[in-house]
Amino acid sequence: MSEGGHMTGAVAIEGARERRVRADGVELCVAELGDRAQPTVLLVHGYPDSKEVWSEVAVRLAERFHVVLYDVRGHGGSTAPKPLRGGFTLEKLTDDFLAVADAVSPDRPVHLVGHDWGSVQGWEFVTVERAEGRIASFTSMSGPSLDHMGHWIKRRMKRPTPRRVAQLLGQGAKSWYVYVLHTPLLPELAWRGPLGRRWPGMVRRAEKLPQGGYPTPSLPTDAAHGAWLYRDNMRARLAHPRDDAYAHAPVQLITPLEDPFLSEQLYDDLESWAPRLTRRTLSAKHWIPRTRPDQLASWITEFVMATEGGRPAPTATGKYTDRFGGQLVLVTGAAGGIGRATAFAFAEAGARVVAVDLDAEGAARTAELSRLIGAPESWAETVDVSDEQAMEKLAEKVAAEYGVVDVLVNNAGIGLSGSFLDTTTEDWRKVLDVNLWGVIHGCRLFGKQMAERGQGGHIVNTASAAAYLPSRSLPAYGTSKAAVLMLSECLRAELAGQGIGVSAICPGIVNTSITSTARFTGVDAEEEKRRQRKTARLYGLRNYPPEKVADAVLRAVVRNQAVVPVSPEAHGGRLLSRLAPRALRALARLEPPL
Amino acid sequence: MTSAQTGGHTAELRGFRQVQTLAYECAEAVAAQLKPGVSEREAARMQRRWLRERGVRDWFHLPFAWFGDRTAFVGFRIPLQFFPTDRRLEAGMPFILDMAPIYKGFTADIGYSGSLGPNPLHDKLITDLQAHRELILRGVRERRPLREIYQDVDRLMVRQGYANRHRAYPFGVIAHKVGRVKERRSSPHVFGFGTQSLKGLAADALHGHRDGWSPLWSPYQFSDHPPQPGLWAVEPHLGFRGTGAKFEEILVVTDSRDAEESAFWLDDDLPHVRRWAKETCR
CATH class of the missing domain: 3.40.50.720 (NAD(P)-binding Rossmann-like Domain)
Structure with missing residues (x-):
């Protein structure tokens, strides 16, 4: 792994110091904010996004923490693996994460935060053995573990009560885009063509995003590459989920209740996988890093501080603590x-x-x-x-x-x-x-x-x-x-x-x-x-x-x-x-x- | 009791004081032995055994123990729910021990609140009980009708932000009269209450009914009378969102014209009073 070079391209995060980290066949674009002596909070973006999705949250967290963001391989300023097929497996993404974590915080474990596919990756990191001891806490938003989801589906298929069938059908309908992304070539063409042009307006209207440097101009390429995230992992993991996907760090789960892509019920059995679980819910749609940066920054701060101090996070016992x-x-x-x-x-x-x-x-x-x-x-x-x-x-x-x-x-x-x-x-x-x-x-x-x-x-x-x-x-x-x-x-x-x-x-x-x-x-x-x-x-x-x-x-x-x-x-x-x-x-x- | 502190009276009060001290000693001894996993039944049995070993043969009522949100009588609908259950104590949980032993014919009825390890909310409730002890004594010395004093206590609780939980007791009483009981060889009890004591209470109720007073100090019309001389076991009980605290001790009411002597607490050397004194010193 080596560092150096200077990154060109659109950087929308104020005060960020950029560097490049080499990992297994790709070069990752990493941005750092805040004081390096403070605990490190590492933010991983989703699909179709680049690290800039975190810009609002990152500047808020930088007041107290050493904040690190990186573009997932094939996205933003990071290079894409060659060939693309087979280059986006969760194993390779774990290599990337470990490379970044070792580069930015070699001595202390990092506080991981993931949104969407960043959270799917985060679950992989926090449940595989080789990342044990490198993660102090994990905050997950809108991205379940594929292994947990595989078990979730299996349990519902095995004993299909009416409620379970309804849950399966509900999530199945919300996942329509996953099937589309599995078709060859078509998604790439759409993203590089009309969809890529229209997407910023569509998502802004649907999610009521505030104006700002999001999405970045790299969107069509990000989205085209990112289709391989689905193709390389979904079918394999959902069909054969790991049985040992237990979290080795405390987890905070933030669930936006109006998410059009994920139903709340996906997390029903999560306590059995992540015993030290703190649940948070908020009334918002999918892109909460853009629409609710204050709330996210405050929950992440609270959770990180609690983990660092060794205290249990919430003391309140009421019904709507989440x-x-x-x-x-x-x-x-x-x-x-x-x-x-x-x-x-x-x-x-x-x-x-x-x-x-x-x-x-x-x-x-x-x-x-x-x-x-x-x-x-x-x-x-x-x-x-x-x-x-x-x-x-x-x-x-x-x-x-x-x-x-x-x-x-x-x-x-x-x-x-x-x-x-x-x-x-x-x-x-x-x-x-x-x-x-x-x-x-x-x-x-x-x-x-x-x-x-x-x-x-x-x-x-x-x-x-x-x-x-x-x-x-x-x-x-x-x-x-x-x-x-x-x-x-x-x-x-x-x-x-x-x-x-x-x-x-x-x-x-x-x-x-x-x-x-x-x-x-x-x-x-x-x-x-x-x-x-x-x-x-x-x-x-x-x-x-x-x-x-x-x-x-x-x-x-x-x-x-x-x-x-x-x-x-x-x-x-x-x-x-x-x-x-x-x-x-x-x-x-x-x-x-x- | 007809006149203020004559010689006979002093001796009698000494008897009551002795059994009240004994009961509070029992509460402190049992509280010191409580640990996580002990059930209410076990705690009640510990109180019973401790007092029997020291010569208690009869009861005004058998010992109670309430743990956790049962200290605030959450969800209590019928009196049977007062009896000890298999609820187990956990770290930080509040508890109340309530016992009414009879020793050499003298009755005590006490309530002891504590928590297993630190519980700042419960501490706050106990601290706030002090104002009620003062309010009740002041009201009685002013000879205000018991029902009005009851309402004053109610209002203070509301101002403090708490719920009145003594309302959950039979007849909603904040206090009841206690007296001397004849020592018998057998001391049967029904629904946890000693028959001798019940007899005494019934006799008082009958007399009171003729003379327009009641041995039960309640929010109802039958308590709309000035304080009746005698010994009253007073038990204000605060509740706040699943945490409850009370004290219970004997208030001596006489017919003396002197304010100080017309009503006084039988004993000021009690755990909660000592605790408040320490708090004010700090």
């Missing part, structure tokens, strides 16, 4: 009730939590307990959501100190009950300021940050069952919540194109302290106190816990649901509002028993 681990979640109205329960649920899922409330002590308490149940970091912020300037300051501070919010929960709200004619303009102003304007400020400020970052996100607004259940006793409150519901629906339509989901939660009657602070109009102070007590007692008897609403919030984000009624009465009310609105109008005339 989805929310390390994400930044901001909850308003977090000092009690639904807001606090939501903050706790996100904390349990390993999210970093910003607890916002007017009640400083309560918010601090939420933040403190959040850390104890799994949030790696949490902060309390004392802000009145109805105060535009205070919210602007909060948004600036959060962006500068904690980062761009991944999930925003606009939950802060106040109660107001009493007839319309008894409701003063001051009452109206108060309830609209908090319940509606608070949500508007939140969506406007944090939604803008999300959209500008361009890497997705989610906004949850707490509406209410009162948003669709008319009542003579809740004109102002119901109006404010109906506005929140419609705002959420409109915003959802607007932000869908940018991968940002918006959900409106309609909890129903939930046992929180909103009743004891609610204002009752048209009655004196003493009567107001009595009604607060009475309502609190009724809500207490109903005793629907805010924790269930919090679960619904997390589920809504994971499933990207639009409108989520939570308690049975909220569900029933929504059904009635569609089927029998006149019945609801009749009910709306009744005086509540207070």
